[in-house]
Amino acid sequence: MFLVPDLVxxxxxxxxxxxxxxxxxxxxxxxxxxxxILFTVSGLYGGLxxxxxxxxxxxxxxxxxxxxxxxxMSLFIYIVMALAGAIGLIWRIKLAExxxxxxxxxxxxxxxxxxxxxxxxxxxxxxTWWVWDARLTSELILLFLYLGVIALYGAIDDKRVASKAVAxxxxxxxxxxxxxxxxxxxxxxLHQGPTVTKMDKPSIHISMLIPLLLMALxxxxxxxxxLIQRTRLELLNRERNAQWVKTMVLxxx
Amino acid sequence: MDLHAFFAMGGYxxxxxxxxxxxxxxxxxxxxxxxxxxxxFFRQNLQRKR
Numbered sequence: 001m002f003l004v005p006d007l008v009x010x011x012x013x014x015x016x017x018x019x020x021x022x023x024x025x026x027x028x029x030x031x032x033x034x035x036x037i038l039f040t041v042s043g044l045y046g047g048l049x050x051x052x053x054x055x056x057x058x059x060x061x062x063x064x065x066x067x068x069x070x071x072x073m074s075l076f077i078y079i080v081m082a083l084a085g086a087i088g089l090i091w092r093i094k095l096a097e098x099x100x101x102x103x104x105x106x107x108x109x110x111x112x113x114x115x116x117x118x119x120x121x122x123x124x125x126x127x128t129w130w131v132w133d134a135r136l137t138s139e140l141i142l143l144f145l146y147l148g149v150i151a152l153y154g155a156i157d158d159k160r161v162a163s164k165a166v167a168x169x170x171x172x173x174x175x176x177x178x179x180x181x182x183x184x185x186x187x188x189x190l191h192q193g194p195t196v197t198k199m200d201k202p203s204i205h206i207s208m209l210i211p212l213l214l215m216a217l218x219x220x221x222x223x224x225x226x227l228i229q230r231t232r233l234e235l236l237n238r239e240r241n242a243q244w245v246k247t248m249v250l251x252x253x
Numbered sequence: 254m255d256l257h258a259f260f261a262m263g264g265y266x267x268x269x270x271x272x273x274x275x276x277x278x279x280x281x282x283x284x285x286x287x288x289x290x291x292x293x294f295f296r297q298n299l300q301r302k303r
């Protein structure tokens with residue numbers, strides 16, 4: 001523990017307490033929304049207006065500004081969900097369990113957006129809405145994993161037991177994450193290879209890269225906002241008999 | 254670049270704007286649904302206590 005500053009430890013201890021988390025996130029929300037709007041507006045302005053059309057794909061490539069950040073989020077949220085699930089499984093922290101299950105619908109949404117926008121991009125560029133190539137198929141499996149997590153959680157009445165089951169399913173599904181990431185390198189896919197994460201020399205022009213990164217940040221903040229909304233709801237439902245929830249219900253008009 | 258050309262998206266208007274429109278809808282729904290459910294949580298629990 002001596003490696004972690006005392007302040008940080010105390011912060012996490014307080015955040016693991018439901019009433020503190022509930023009050024703190026309420027105060028945090030306006031700041032998150034402001035930052036989210038700034039990133040979104042500048043990202044969309046840069047991507048849809050300032051950036052030039054692609055010399056091969058014309059304006060159709062502008063789908064990239066939601067397609068790629070959504071695909072990144074679909075992987076990122078899955079990892080957060082599995083990690084939170086593992087923390088809940090090991091240390092029995094209620095808030096970690098709630099973060100895990102609250103992430104699932106948001107992750108499923110981003111996975112669906114990645115697939116849907118990819119389809120709308122594929123039709124004019126590849127001439128087909130869908131193809132069973134490795135990248136697309138593994139991303140579809142990711143969607144089913146998210147849906148499986150949501151369904152499993154709903155099927156078990158005791159939410160603490162449900163959280164355990166969901167965490168195990170999420171952890172097993174982690175094997176799919178590297179498959180998605182490396183699919184464009186391991187197999188010959190119709191889907192193009194990485195353009196941004198080639199660290200030595202990204203094959204995307206700076207005027208297109210900056211709005212893409214702004215949109216990636218915008219989606220990160222969106223996830224935080226949506227996660228907090230779902231987490232607070234789940235917290236209220238689970239703690240409906242706790243004194244702090246009863247007090248809050250009576251204080252609200 | 255005039256407004257008409259902007260919305261035309263070089264002939265790819267359908268693909269580009271459907272993508273953006275659907276994304277907007279899904280992302281909005283993910284905020285609105287939990288907020289509404291929280292409101293109804295408070296309504297129901299207040300009724301039970303009265």
